[in-house]
Amino acid sequence: MSGTFSGLEIIRRSLSSYQQAMETTQNNIANANTEGYSRERAVLSATGTSLPPSLHHEQLNAGVMIKNIQRMRDDFLDPQLRANLSEIGYWEEQETELAKVAFLFTDTTSAGVSSLLTEFWNSWQELSNSPQEASARQNVAQTAVDLTTYLNYLTSQMEIAHTEIENSLTSKVSEINQLAAKLAAVNQALKKCVTAENNTLMDQRDFLLNEMSKLSDITIIINDNNTANVVVCGKTIVEGQDVTPLSENDLSSGKGGLGGLLAAKQSVEDYQDKMNLFIQTLADKVNEIHEDGYTLNDAQGVAFFDLQDNAAGNKEISVNEDILNNPNNIAAAKGSSSPSDGRNATAIADINDIADYLELGNKSLAGYYSQLLTKIGSDQSQAGKNAETFNSIGLQFEAQRQSLSGVSIDEELTMLMQYQFSYQALSKAMSIFDDMLDTLINRT
Amino acid sequence: MRVTNNMNVLNTISNLQQSIREIAGLQQKISSGQKMQQISDDPSSLWKFFSIKKNLACHEQYNSNIDNGISWLNGADSAFGSANQVMQSALDIALSASNTGNNSTDFEAYAIKVDTLINQLIDVANTSVEDNYIFSNSKGKQPFIRQEDMGGGEEVIINPSITDTIFYDSTREILPRASVTVSFNGQSLFIDSSVFTHLLDLKDALDAKDSSAVNALMENLTNDQNLFIQARAEAGAKSNRLEMIKTVLENQNANLQKSLAGLQDTDIETATTELASRMLTYQATLSCTAKVLQISLLNFIS
Numbered sequence: 210m211s212g213t214f215s216g217l218e219i220i221r222r223s224l225s226s227y228q229q230a231m232e233t234t235q236n237n238i239a240n241a242n243t244e245g246y247s248r249e250r251a252v253l254s255a256t257g258t259s260l261p262p263s264l265h266h267e268q269l270n271a272g273v274m275i276k277n278i279q280r281m282r283d284d285f286l287d288p289q290l291r292a293n294l295s296e297i298g299y300w301e302e303q304e305t306e307l308a309k310v311a312f313l314f315t316d317t318t319s320a321g322v323s324s325l326l327t328e329f330w331n332s333w334q335e336l337s338n339s340p341q342e343a344s345a346r347q348n349v350a351q352t353a354v355d356l357t358t359y360l361n362y363l364t365s366q367m368e369i370a371h372t373e374i375e376n377s378l379t380s381k382v383s384e385i386n387q388l389a390a391k392l393a394a395v396n397q398a399l400k401k402c403v404t405a406e407n408n409t410l411m412d413q414r415d416f417l418l419n420e421m422s423k424l425s426d427i428t429i430i431i432n433d434n435n436t437a438n439v440v441v442c443g444k445t446i447v448e449g450q451d452v453t454p455l456s457e458n459d460l461s462s463g464k465g466g467l468g469g470l471l472a473a474k475q476s477v478e479d480y481q482d483k484m485n486l487f488i489q490t491l492a493d494k495v496n497e498i499h500e501d502g503y504t505l506n507d508a509q510g511v512a513f514f515d516l517q518d519n520a521a522g523n524k525e526i527s528v529n530e531d532i533l534n535n536p537n538n539i540a541a542a543k544g545s546s547s548p549s550d551g552r553n554a555t556a557i558a559d560i561n562d563i564a565d566y567l568e569l570g571n572k573s574l575a576g577y578y579s580q581l582l583t584k585i586g587s588d589q590s591q592a593g594k595n596a597e598t599f600n601s602i603g604l605q606f607e608a609q610r611q612s613l614s615g616v617s618i619d620e621e622l623t624m625l626m627q628y629q630f631s632y633q634a635l636s637k638a639m640s641i642f643d644d645m646l647d648t649l650i651n652r653t
Numbered sequence: 654m655r656v657t658n659n660m661n662v663l664n665t666i667s668n669l670q671q672s673i674r675e676i677a678g679l680q681q682k683i684s685s686g687q688k689m690q691q692i693s694d695d696p697s698s699l700w701k702f703f704s705i706k707k708n709l710a711c712h713e714q715y716n717s718n719i720d721n722g723i724s725w726l727n728g729a730d731s732a733f734g735s736a737n738q739v740m741q742s743a744l745d746i747a748l749s750a751s752n753t754g755n756n757s758t759d760f761e762a763y764a765i766k767v768d769t770l771i772n773q774l775i776d777v778a779n780t781s782v783e784d785n786y787i788f789s790n791s792k793g794k795q796p797f798i799r800q801e802d803m804g805g806g807e808e809v810i811i812n813p814s815i816t817d818t819i820f821y822d823s824t825r826e827i828l829p830r831a832s833v834t835v836s837f838n839g840q841s842l843f844i845d846s847s848v849f850t851h852l853l854d855l856k857d858a859l860d861a862k863d864s865s866a867v868n869a870l871m872e873n874l875t876n877d878q879n880l881f882i883q884a885r886a887e888a889g890a891k892s893n894r895l896e897m898i899k900t901v902l903e904n905q906n907a908n909l910q911k912s913l914a915g916l917q918d919t920d921i922e923t924a925t926t927e928l929a930s931r932m933l934t935y936q937a938t939l940s941c942t943a944k945v946l947q948i949s950l951l952n953f954i955s
Binding site: 241242308311312314316317318323324327328330331334335337338339341542544546547548549550551552555558559561562575576578579580582583584585586587589590593600604607608609611612613615616617618619620622623626 | 654655658659663667689690691696697703706717785793824826832917950954
C-alpha cells in the first residue's frame with residue numbers, strides 16, 4: 210500500500226528529472242557549434258521499489274529519474290577519423306611546402322632555366338658563325354651571366370624554402386608539446402574526477418587527441434580512468450599527468466604534419482642535390498671544351514664558368530671574370546692563330562645535343578633539367594591530390610561523427626517541447642493532487 | 654543517417670570552396686590563355702613541353718645559321734660567276750690574239766685588257782661577305798691575296814700575314830650535329846691552280862707579241878675556267894640544299910607550334926562552357942543553401 214503523500218514524491222522527483230533533462234537539451238543547443246562537443250542525452254528511467262516480498266507483493270512506483278547523462282560518441286570511429294587526420298596533415302603540409310619550391314620554376318609561363326639555357330647554346334652558335342664579331346662575343350658573355358644569375362637565384366630560393374621547412378618543424382614540435390601539456394592537465398582532472406565519466410573532460414581529451422593526430426600519427430592508449438597516454442615516433446610524450454617533451458631529434462618519418470614536413474624537407478634536399486649536379490655538369494662540360502680552344506688573342510682558353518660551394522654546401526656558378534672583362538677571351542677557335550675559326554664555339558653549342566651524359570643518368574642537360582621539373586611538379590600535384598582525397602574522406606568521417614555526436618537544433622527543440630509538456634502535465638497532476646489532499650484534509 | 658545542423662554547414666562550406674576554387678582556376682586559365690600555369694598543373698606533359706620549346710628555339714638558331722651560310726654561298730657564287738667571266742674574256746682575247754699576225758699593234762691593247770682582268774680576278778679572290786674575306790678562311794678579316802713584284806716580275810701571292818693559316822672548312826650547323834661546309838679552299842682555286850701565273854704568262858706573251866705562245870696558253874686558261882664553273886655549281890647545289898632544309902624546318906616548326914598550342918593553350922570554348930556550368934552550380938548551391946539554412950523549428954513555435 211502506498212502512503213498518502215507518495216504521489217507528491219513521485220511528482221517532485223519527476224519534475225526535477227525533467228528539469229535536468231531540459232537542462233541537458235539547453236546545454237546541447239548552447240554547444241551546437243562547439244568544436245569537439247559530443248551531444249548529451251538524459252537517459253530517463255522509471256524508478257520503483259519492490260518491498261521485500263514477505264511484507265507486500267505490490268510494487269511501489271516512484272516516478273522517473275535520470276539514470277545517466279549519456280555522451281553520444283562512437284569510440285570505434287575515432288581511430289579511423291584520427292588516422293585520416295594524420296593523412297590530411299601529412300599531405301597538406303607537403304603540398305604547402307613543395308608549392309613554394311614549384312612556384313620558383315616559371316618555365317611554363319615565362320622565362321626559366323630551360324629558355325635561358327637554349328639562349329646560351331644559341332649564342333655559341335651565333336659566335337661560331339662570326340667568331341670575330343665583338344657583338345657575338347658580348348652576347349655569349351651576357352647570356353651566360355643571365356643563366357648563372359638565374360641558377361644562383363634558384364639555388365638561394367631553394368635554400369630559403371629549406372630553412373622555412375626547418376622553422377616549421379620547430380614550431381610544429383613546440384605545438385605538439387603544448388598540446389601534450391594541455392592533455393596532461395586534462396588527464397590530471399580526469400583522474401581526480403569523482404564520477405567515472407566526465408563528458409566535458411572527455412570531449413576536451415578527444416579534441417586534443419584529434420589536434421595531435423593532425424600533427425603526427427600518434428599512438429593512443431586510453432586507460433581505465435579515461436586518461437590518455439600518447440606515443441609519438443616511439444616516444445611516450447604523455448603518460449597520465451606526466452609530459453616528456455618531444456624534441457626534433459626524436460622525429461622519424463611518419464604521417465601527420467610533422468611527417469609531411471620531414472618528407473618535404475627530404476624532397477627539397479633531393480631537388481637541391483639534382484640542381485647541384487646539373488650546375489656541376491654544365492660547368493664541367495663547357496669548361497672542358499672551352500679550355501681546349503683558343504681565344505681571339507691566340508691564347509689557350511680558360512675555365513668559362515667558376516664554381517664555388519656556398520655556405521649551405523650548394524653550388525654557386527659564375528662566369529669567369531677574365532671573360533666578363535674581355536669577351537675576346539672566349540675561346541671560339543679550335544686551331545691556334547685562327548681568329549675566324551668558330552669550331553670550338555660549335556663544339557660547345559653541340560653540348561645541347563649530347564643526350565647521354567653518364568653523370569646525368571644518360572640524359573642531356575636540358576633533359577635532366579626537365580626531368581627535375583617534372584619531379585617537382587608531380588610531387589606537388591600528387592601531394593595536392595592526396596590532400597584533396599583525404600579531405601573528402603575526412604568529410605565523410607566528420608559527417609558520420611556529426612551524425613551521432615552532432616547537435617540538431619530542431620531535434621533538441623522538439624525534445625525540449627516534449628519535456629516541457631511532461632513538466633506541464635506533471636504540474637497539472639500536482640495541482641490535481643493538491644485539490645485531492647485539500648478535499649481529504651480540509652473538507653472531511 | 655541522422656542529419657545535424659553542423660553537417661549541413663560543413664558540407665555547404667566544403668562544396669562552396671570546391672566550386673569557387675574551380676571557378677577561379679578556370680577564370681585564370683581563360684584570362685591568361687594558358688592552361689599550364691605552374692609546373693604542377695600537368696607534370697606528365699612537361700617533358701614534351703620542354704622538348705618542343707627546345708626544338709623551336711634550336712630551329713630558330715638553325716634558321717639563322719642557314720641564312721648566314723646562304724649569304725656566304727651566294728657570295729662565293731657571285732665570285733665564281735665573275736671569275737668565270739674574267740676567264741671567258743681572257744680566252745676571247747687569247748683567241749683573237751692567236752689569230753692576229755705577230756707584231757700587230759693590237760697586242761698592246763690586248764695586254765692592257767689582260768692586266769685589268771688580272772686585277773678583276775684579284776678582287777674576286779678578295780670577295781667579302783659581312784666583313785669577312787670568304788677565301789681567307791681562318792683569318793677572315795684580312796684580304797686573301799695581293800699582287801707584288803717579287804724581284805722576278807709581278808706575281809700574285811697569298812697575303813703574307815695569313816700564310817701560316819691551316820686551311821679548314823668553315824661550317825654552319827643546320828640540324829643537330831649536322832653541318833654544311835660553306836667555305837671554298839681559296840688556295841687550291843686561286844694559287845695551286847696557277848690561274849694568276851697563266852694570266853701573267855698570257856700578258857707576257859702579249860707583251861712579246863707572240864701569237865703562238867698565246868695559242869699554247871689557251872688550254873691552261875680553259876682548264877682554269879672549268880675549275881671556276883665546277884666551284885660555282887657546287888656553291889649553287891649547297892645553297893639549294895640549305896634552302897630546302899630551311900623549308901623542312903619551317904614545316905616542322907608549324908607542326909611543333911601546333912603541338913605546343915595543344916599543350917599550353919587554353920581551349921577557350923571548352924573552358925567557357927565548363928565555367929558556365931560551374932557558375933550555375935555555384936549559384937544553385939548559394940540559393941539552395943540560403944533557403945535550407947533558414948529552415949528551423951524556431952520559425953514555427955512561438
